[in-house]
Amino acid sequence: MGSVRLTGKGRRWLLKGHRWIYRDDIAAGEAQPGELIPVEDPNGNPLGWGLYSSASKIAVRLVTPDAAQPNRDFWAGRVRRAISARERMRLLSPEGACRLIAGDADGLPGWIVDLYGRVAVASSSIQGSDRMRDFLLELLVEELPFELDAIVERSDASVRRLEELPMRVELLQGEFTSPLVVEEPGLSYEVDVYEGHKTGHYLDQRDNRMRAAERAEGRRVLDAFCYDGLFGVRAALAGAKSVVCVDQSAPSGERVLRNAERNGVSDLVSFERANCMQDLRRRAEAGEQYGLVVLDPPAFARNKREREGAERGYVELNRRAIDLVEPGGTLVSASCSYNVKSENFVHYIAKAALAAGREVFLEELRGASPDHPHLLHLPETNYLKCAFLRVE
Numbered sequence: 001m002g003s004v005r006l007t008g009k010g011r012r013w014l015l016k017g018h019r020w021i022y023r024d025d026i027a028a029g030e031a032q033p034g035e036l037i038p039v040e041d042p043n044g045n046p047l048g049w050g051l052y053s054s055a056s057k058i059a060v061r062l063v064t065p066d067a068a069q070p071n072r073d074f075w076a077g078r079v080r081r082a083i084s085a086r087e088r089m090r091l092l093s094p095e096g097a098c099r100l101i102a103g104d105a106d107g108l109p110g111w112i113v114d115l116y117g118r119v120a121v122a123s124s125s126i127q128g129s130d131r132m133r134d135f136l137l138e139l140l141v142e143e144l145p146f147e148l149d150a151i152v153e154r155s156d157a158s159v160r161r162l163e164e165l166p167m168r169v170e171l172l173q174g175e176f177t178s179p180l181v182v183e184e185p186g187l188s189y190e191v192d193v194y195e196g197h198k199t200g201h202y203l204d205q206r207d208n209r210m211r212a213a214e215r216a217e218g219r220r221v222l223d224a225f226c227y228d229g230l231f232g233v234r235a236a237l238a239g240a241k242s243v244v245c246v247d248q249s250a251p252s253g254e255r256v257l258r259n260a261e262r263n264g265v266s267d268l269v270s271f272e273r274a275n276c277m278q279d280l281r282r283r284a285e286a287g288e289q290y291g292l293v294v295l296d297p298p299a300f301a302r303n304k305r306e307r308e309g310a311e312r313g314y315v316e317l318n319r320r321a322i323d324l325v326e327p328g329g330t331l332v333s334a335s336c337s338y339n340v341k342s343e344n345f346v347h348y349i350a351k352a353a354l355a356a357g358r359e360v361f362l363e364e365l366r367g368a369s370p371d372h373p374h375l376l377h378l379p380e381t382n383y384l385k386c387a388f389l390r391v392e
């Protein structure tokens with residue numbers, strides 16, 4: 001079995017509660033790709049156990065600070081803990097959808113499981129979770145309080161390249177009819193688990209969509225970067241006058257229209273395929289005004305180097321969106337870039353408001369739905385910001 005011994009800096013970092021050990025903080029030792037190994041301080045004292053990566057800058061992800069080696073009961077306990085947290089959130093049901101296991105945030109590094117009804121979609125992003133895949137799936141089946149129809153693997157996130165892992169998308173067990181249809185309270189929608197983004201759907205925005213819909217009654221709504229249009233469909237269900245959904249992806253557009261039809265709001269919801277950067281400017285130049293604008297772009301800063309460009313992007317985009325909001329209307333502006341902190345994001349929106357010459361009030365700053373927990377000692381698990389703003 002491999003093991004690693006940390007530098008003094010690495011030890012201090014870990015004792016502050018952080019869970020990721022960077023390669024520079026390892027003084028000696030090595031291990032097999034994905035191996036579960038003991039971590040020691042510079043004097044050989046135990047600091048816990050972690051999953052080793054032979055490729056990533058994050059050399060070890062700590063699983064436990066205990067000296068005892070994690071055994072089957074330990075891993076079953078981690079899976080059980082994640083499941084019972086979703087049960088307490090009232091999100092666990094064989095009809096609905098939730099993020100059942102949120103990787104590092106649930107103490108299961110690199111391992112995500114989204115549940116769409118009775119279909120589990122698992123995504124592994126590091127060598128450790130790849131090595132443990134079959135074992136973790138066995139525990140999942142044992143611990144879930146209901147039977148699954150199928151398990152799909154969607155291990156194709158670009159971060160796998162940093163771990164030198166191949167992309168894998170396959171049906172692992174059982175069968176189901178595609179596309180899946182999921183029922184949330186008051187909304188049903190389809191999920192394409194093979195071709196859709198992430199595991200097929202953006203579960204992290206579930207609660208923000210419901211909150212945004214509360215501001216939709218009697219208003220014209222623009223859902224920019226709409227994906228499957230669920231901010232828009234929720235708004236239409238809540239009494240919006242009309243909803244325009246915009247995204248550059250054609251398959252998303254087809255799902256928007258089918259989702260609108262499934263929920264009986266086809267007459268209110270339309271889809272336009274366009275690049276939102278140009279589309280928002282065109283709408284502003286045409287003098288269009290909306291009572292609710294939703295802005296949910298992809299991450300602009302995927303790493304620290306991209307931060308500067310991201311600032312320009314967020315300021316520019318929010319400026320265009322603010323131009324489109326009628327006085328007293330709402331802008332819901334999201335950023336899923338972990339590398340842009342909440343206070344910076346709000347600062348970018350403030351710059352946009354100044355450039356637009358409008359007074360803008362931050363009514364609420366929200367995060368991801370609670371099934372995407374933020375582990376306090378791992379800031380990387382806090383990535384989504386969703387600002388609810390009144391524009392005068």
Ligand SMILES: C[S@@+](CC[C@H](N)C(=O)[O-])C[C@H]1O[C@@H](n2cnc3c(N)ncnc32)[C@H](O)[C@@H]1O
Binds near residue numbers: 230
């Ligand atoms: C974070 S997702 C939006 C999620 C969505 N709001 C929801 O609630 O499910 C970002 C979306 O932006 C789209 N997109 C990315 N760049 C774009 C661009 N320049 N113009 C239009 N759409 C874009 C992607 O196709 C993707 O659907």
